Amino acid sequence: MPEWLDVVLRSFLFIAVLFLITKILGKKQLTELSFFEYVTGITIGSVAGEVIMGLDGSMWNGVISILIFGFVPFIVGMISLKSKKFRDYVEGKGTIFIKDGKVMEDNLKKERYTADELLELLRRKDVFQVADVEFAVLESTGDLSVLLKKENRPVTVKDLGLASPNEKESQTVIMDGLVLDEPLSTAGRNRRWLETELDKLNVSIENVYLAQVDTYGQLTVDLFDDKIKVASPQEKPLLLAMIKKCQADLELFSLATESEEVKKMYHHNALKIEKVKNKLTPYLKN
Structure with a gap:
């Protein structure tokens, strides 16, 4: 067998082996590595490279070595899940650098x-x-985890005493000019609604690079042609305008009637709508 073909076959074999080992060990191997996992990963890579290019050596000995180095971290990970002492020893513990605002030299x-x-x-x-x-x-x-002092933390909705609705993840309904039916259904919308919204923006589906439906049911789009400007969603501003109109109408009806009882009723409901408007204004402004 020619050397180049031997290298090709070894490369494909070890790609498959390393892929399977990584899948077994899980996503943690791809992100946050402990000391043990770091050493193991380097060793596996070195063994794979040596076996792929070392044409005089046995390929299967290399496979066995990599399987062992993949099996040991798997077992260590299983033990770590059940024993905190073992986990602290193998993966290490966090070290406090700043406590009560003072640096721990x-x-x-x-x-x-x-x-x-x-x-x-x-x-x-x-x-x-x-x-x-x-x-x-x-x-x-x-990685360094940081807790700021109370006065230096960003103000949250909770700090302001405001109620905040739960937000859901945005659904990507168009990608590369193609409609994605499953996310569209998850967002509680259909193709007819999507076409109607795109008509409002004077945009065709083929011209849309990316389109998403946010937690409020609004459609935002990004076009292939970046020079074309697309209007911002208007559902929330329109809803705010309708609330203001309802309040104004009630105030107008209150002034127009001669009945004191009816006047009080209109005025009372106008005040209730004003309270609703004040609470919703921060969320309905674009």
Whole structure:
């Protein structure tokens, strides 16, 4: 067999073997690696490369070696799920770098981190002053988790005492000019509705690169031609305008009637709609 053909066959075989091992070990191997998984991954890659190009060696010995290096992390992972002590030993534990707003210098030295490196990690979290941080811990994966002081955290809807509706994920209903029926159905819409919405925007399906239905049922589109401007969704502003109109109509009816009882009724309901309007305005403004 020619050498080039032998290399091709070995390459395809090890691609299949490595793919299967990665599938068995799970997505964690592709994202956050512990020390053990990091060493194992490097070794598997080295063994695969050596066997693929080492034409004088046995290919099957390489396969056995890779299977062993894939099997051991799998077993370690299973044991780690059941034993915290074992998991802490194999995967490591987080190290506190900042506590109660103070830098833990001894922990920095223990992990061989300098002050400059700590500041760099904080900047990656969009934090530029150590004084803004209440707590920070270096995770076993090497990532820094940061808790800002109460006064430095972004204001949330809960902080303002406002009720917020639960949001659902947006559904992509058109991709590359093709309608995706399953996401469209998940969003509670159909093709007829989609065509109607696109007609309002003077856009054809073939010209749409990407279209999504958000949690409020509004359609947003991105066209192949970036020079063409598409109007923003108007459902929420129109709903807000209708609420304001209802309130104005009730106030008008209140002024037009001569009956005090009816006047009070109109005025009372106008006040109720005004309360609803005030609560919904932050959500209905584009």
